[in-house]
Amino acid sequence: MLHPESYDVIVIGGGHAGTEAAAAAARAGARTLLLTQNVETIGQMSCNPAIGGIGKGHLVKEIDALGGVMARAADRAGIQFRVLNSRKGPAVRATRAQADRSLYKSAVRALLQGIPRLTIFQQAVDDLVVERDRIAGVVTQMGVRFRARAVVLTTGTFLGGRIHIGLSNYEGGRAGDPPANALAARLRDLGLPVGRLKTGTPPRLDGRTLDYSAMTAQPGDEPVPVFSFLGDPHEHPRQVPCHITYTNGRTHDLIRSALDRSPMYAGVIEGVGPRYCPSVEDKVVRFADRERHQIFVEPEGLDTYEVYPNGISTSLPFDVQWDLVRSIAGFERAVLTRPGYAIEYDYFDPRALRPSLETRCIAGLYFAGQINGTTGYEEAAAQGLIAGINAARSLDDHEPWWPRRDEAYLGVLIDDLVTRGVTEPYRMFTSRAEHRLLLREDNADLRLTPVARRLGLVDDARFARFEAKRDAIAREQSRLAATRVRPGMLSEDEARAALGGPLAREATALELLRRPEVRYADLIRVAGAGPGIDDPEIASQLEIQAKYAGYIERAREEIERGMRHEDTRLPSDLDFQGVHGLSAEVRQKLAQHRPATLGQAARISGVTPAAISLLLIHLKRRS
Numbered sequence: 001m002l003h004p005e006s007y008d009v010i011v012i013g014g015g016h017a018g019t020e021a022a023a024a025a026a027r028a029g030a031r032t033l034l035l036t037q038n039v040e041t042i043g044q045m046s047c048n049p050a051i052g053g054i055g056k057g058h059l060v061k062e063i064d065a066l067g068g069v070m071a072r073a074a075d076r077a078g079i080q081f082r083v084l085n086s087r088k089g090p091a092v093r094a095t096r097a098q099a100d101r102s103l104y105k106s107a108v109r110a111l112l113q114g115i116p117r118l119t120i121f122q123q124a125v126d127d128l129v130v131e132r133d134r135i136a137g138v139v140t141q142m143g144v145r146f147r148a149r150a151v152v153l154t155t156g157t158f159l160g161g162r163i164h165i166g167l168s169n170y171e172g173g174r175a176g177d178p179p180a181n182a183l184a185a186r187l188r189d190l191g192l193p194v195g196r197l198k199t200g201t202p203p204r205l206d207g208r209t210l211d212y213s214a215m216t217a218q219p220g221d222e223p224v225p226v227f228s229f230l231g232d233p234h235e236h237p238r239q240v241p242c243h244i245t246y247t248n249g250r251t252h253d254l255i256r257s258a259l260d261r262s263p264m265y266a267g268v269i270e271g272v273g274p275r276y277c278p279s280v281e282d283k284v285v286r287f288a289d290r291e292r293h294q295i296f297v298e299p300e301g302l303d304t305y306e307v308y309p310n311g312i313s314t315s316l317p318f319d320v321q322w323d324l325v326r327s328i329a330g331f332e333r334a335v336l337t338r339p340g341y342a343i344e345y346d347y348f349d350p351r352a353l354r355p356s357l358e359t360r361c362i363a364g365l366y367f368a369g370q371i372n373g374t375t376g377y378e379e380a381a382a383q384g385l386i387a388g389i390n391a392a393r394s395l396d397d398h399e400p401w402w403p404r405r406d407e408a409y410l411g412v413l414i415d416d417l418v419t420r421g422v423t424e425p426y427r428m429f430t431s432r433a434e435h436r437l438l439l440r441e442d443n444a445d446l447r448l449t450p451v452a453r454r455l456g457l458v459d460d461a462r463f464a465r466f467e468a469k470r471d472a473i474a475r476e477q478s479r480l481a482a483t484r485v486r487p488g489m490l491s492e493d494e495a496r497a498a499l500g501g502p503l504a505r506e507a508t509a510l511e512l513l514r515r516p517e518v519r520y521a522d523l524i525r526v527a528g529a530g531p532g533i534d535d536p537e538i539a540s541q542l543e544i545q546a547k548y549a550g551y552i553e554r555a556r557e558e559i560e561r562g563m564r565h566e567d568t569r570l571p572s573d574l575d576f577q578g579v580h581g582l583s584a585e586v587r588q589k590l591a592q593h594r595p596a597t598l599g600q601a602a603r604i605s606g607v608t609p610a611a612i613s614l615l616l617i618h619l620k621r622r623s
């Protein structure tokens with residue numbers, strides 16, 4: 001066999017997990033090889049051309065704060081930007097970008113090509129080289145052997161992938177790409193805990209055949225938001241609107257009458273699908289009383305007439321897809337350009353991973369992305385970043401790093417996966433985080449960029465910009481706290497305009513900013529309270545931190561109480577049978593989940609506070 005070269009880290013797969021993993025490993029100092037089936041599909045969006053949304057936008061901002069690729073690519077490729085939940089509290093506000101599919105891919109590739117120490121090679125990987133329970137390299141389809149001390153596997157839906165359209169099905173990694181069957185068989189041989197999941201995608205439409213006058217236009221936000229901390233609206237390509245239409249009774253009748261030819265309902269598909277992103281046939285069956293379902297009509301890009309009808313993912317036979325599409329307002333003359341389909345694939349139980357995303361059974365082998373039972377580009381990218389960082393850190397025996405649940409949505413994601421596992425494709429929601437008010441999109445940089453700097457992921461220019469922002473906020477907070485505003489300083493009109501009413505007694509400007517109705521921009525115009533800072537991002541940060549200070553403080557206290565033992569490590573060789581007083585059920589659960597910390601142990605269902613105390617006593621005796 002050929003034996004061309006050795007690397008520190010090899011990343012298999014150029015999807016959303018693989019690209020972040022490769023970028024993070026290389027930035028953290030590792031000589032990294034990204035091996036992927038097809039270089040032209042690096043950064044390809046397999047399904048909807050959009051980045052972010054509720055919960056997912058938080059992940060993107062965190063990936064960015066840690067020096068990742070996704071937000072910067074979204075800024076270069078986004079053709080419509082919106083902040084969802086903009087009228088709700090800051091914790092649940094979330095950025096979403098409709099992306100030009102091909103611009104997104106190019107942006108990811110360009111960003112990767114700019115990273116030193118990162119090499120890209122096109123070949124499918126068929127085999128892993130394992131020497132005495134430790135990864136030693138990989139073997140490609142044509143027999144090229146690459147050695148590495150750490151390998152990150154991010155093969156998405158490709159392992160044992162089977163595509164379903166109606167009752168016909170065939171092998172595939174996603175439409176147009178081959179599956180990774182040799183690698184899937186190899187992983188099953190290694191005895192990793194494997195299951196089957198499924199996901200689906202809608203047919204695509206020829207936008208020239210749609211009647212947009214029958215739909216509602218949905219423009220993007222003004223001013224146009226950005227995703228990255230380094231982003232600038234001038235980077236965005238031309239912005240375009242999306243549209244909204246709905247299914248109707250006729251669509252639902254067509255679907256019901258074809259259920260016997262649905263692979264889902266005929267029992268041909270065994271894998272479990274995403275409950276929160278159901279196919280249109282699932283929606284019609286599960287919500288039988290609903291008269292209509294919303295469809296977002298999203299352009300696939302600026303240089304293509306293809307349109308993505310978001311909301312009608314389906315694996316019904318193609319003739320039914322054609323008819324159901326044409327039953328929808330505005331789609332009466334629609335021509336389909338690609339069929340919708342479902343795909344079933346192998347995933348591996350993430351409880352077999354450490355929080356660093358290293359497999360417990362093969363040292364140096366990391367898993368990230370859809371392979372771990374998640375769905376979504378953002379969830380995949382988040383895991384890729386963590387796996388890439390830790391693969392690089394393992395080379396010098398540095399402690400692995402992952403954020404806690406109260407530090408980042410990334411921490412929530414990792415902890416949910418490795419301690420709870422998945423029963424269906426896992427996607428992020430703000431409701432999964434206990435400490436939502438601390439984990440806002442707007443403070444992702446303040447939470448994570450200092451850590452990223454310590455991990456070697458952030459360059460000088462970015463860190464200098466971050467420090468300038470952080471210091472400006474701190475300086476302005478001190479100034480506001482030291483600035484006293486007295487009733488006599490404002491006229492009645494000024495007080496009404498800036499404070500919403502007369503000022504009864506002297507207060508600091510910071511106290512005034514805590515009032516819900518006071519805006520920073522108005523406050524600094526009050527005589528004696530200015531001059532302030534004319535930067536909307538800093539102004540918004542000052543407002544949020546002031547107005548929610550009480551809640552934030554309480555959340556911090558709660559975390560500290562719970563955290564006293566959160567980070568206490570459980571040795572990886574701990575024999576739970578030897579822990580005095582634990583019930584057989586708790587012993588079994590701990591042995592199955594193998595939590596890395598006491599905090600993780602506490603979150604396993606059935607592991608009681610009493611069991612945690614017994615573990616603590618045991619640890620103290622051992623030490």
Ligand code: FAD
Binds near residue numbers: 035173177
């Ligand atoms: P992928 O993006 O799939 O990337 C895998 C990469 O690995 C590819 O580059 C591939 O070429 C490469 N590869 C595979 N095998 C090998 C090998 N042996 N050697 C080398 N390279 C290899 N997400 C949602 O959020 N909502 C949805 O509704 C949704 N629907 C989907 C519908 C379909 C049909 C598909 C296919 C995906 C859908 N997704 C959806 C999921 C979304 O596409 C994935 O979550 C995301 O792409 C996962 O990223 P990843 O990096 O883990 O894998």
